[in-house]
Amino acid sequence: MDIEKLEEKFLNYSKALSRLKESLERDESDDIVLDAVIQRFEFTYELSWKLLKAYLSFNGIAEVRTLREAFKEAFAAGLLNEGNVWIDMLEDRNRTSHTYDEAEARAIYEKVKSEYYTILHHLKESIGRELE
Incomplete structure (x- = not known):
C-alpha cells in the first residue's frame, strides 16, 4: 500500500461522511x-x-482480512476509542442490509444521528492527523 492509495481511501471516506452529514441535516419527517x-x-x-x-x-x-480484525487492530493501535460502539454499528449495519422494518430503521436512524456520525467523524479526524 502506498501513500497515494491511502490518501485516496481517506478522501473517499471523507466524501461519504460529508454526504451522510448532509442527509442528517435534512427534515427527518420525510421517509x-x-x-x-x-x-x-x-x-x-x-x-x-x-x-x-x-x-x-x-x-x-x-494485514487484516475481515472487518472485525480491522476494528480490533485499530482499537489496539489507538485509532478507535469506542470499540463497543463500532460493534454496535456493525450489527446495525448488518440489520439494515438484510431486512427492512420501519421501526428498526427509525431506531438506527436515531443512533446514526445521535452517536454513530460522531464516532465516524472521530475516525476521520484521527487518520487525518496521521496523514498531515
Whole structure:
C-alpha cells in the first residue's frame, strides 16, 4: 500500500461522511431522508473499515482480512476509542442490509444521528492527523 492509495481511501471516506452529514441535516419527517441516511450510513461504514485496513497495512501494523480484525487492530493501535460502539454499528449495519422494518430503521436512524456520525467523524479526524 502506498501513500497515494491511502490518501485516496481517506478522501473517499471523507466524501461519504460529508454526504451522510448532509442527509442528517435534512427534515427527518420525510421517509426518503430516513432511507437516505441509512443507505449513506451503510456506505460510510463500509468505507471506514476499508480505510482502516489500508491505514493498518500502510503503517505495517497488521494485514487484516475481515472487518472485525480491522476494528480490533485499530482499537489496539489507538485509532478507535469506542470499540463497543463500532460493534454496535456493525450489527446495525448488518440489520439494515438484510431486512427492512420501519421501526428498526427509525431506531438506527436515531443512533446514526445521535452517536454513530460522531464516532465516524472521530475516525476521520484521527487518520487525518496521521496523514498531515
